[in-house]
Amino acid sequence: MPSSSFSKKSNGALAPSDPTRVAAVLIELAASGDMPQRLVVGADAWGEITAKLDSQRAEYEAWKALSHSTGFA
CATH class of the missing domain: 1.20.5 (Single alpha-helices involved in coiled-coils or other helix-helix interfaces)
Structure with missing residues (x-):
């Protein structure tokens, strides 16, 4: 995976999750009313x-x- 597809963490390390997709998942879970205790x-x-x-x-x-x-x- 090219480094351009990674987001920077606050400490400068690369995070391989797409923040936009993470936000969409969290919004979907919140709207569903079926939130896991841990995700x-x-x-x-x-x-x-x-x-x-x-x-x-x-x-x-x-x-x-x-x-x-x-x-x-």
Whole structure:
């Protein structure tokens, strides 16, 4: 993707989401009355967040037996 298709973030980094499209999505969601509690905007953000969630899930699973061992018998 050419750099001209990126917007600048406030810190000067490039943001790969089109601000016009983001605004349109937010307006559409607000008008629908069906707002998600959290909205991941952009494929790059989706990749980062789902990778973090996968990592957290693996950590939770590693300690599942110990976590379950604390219940009343």
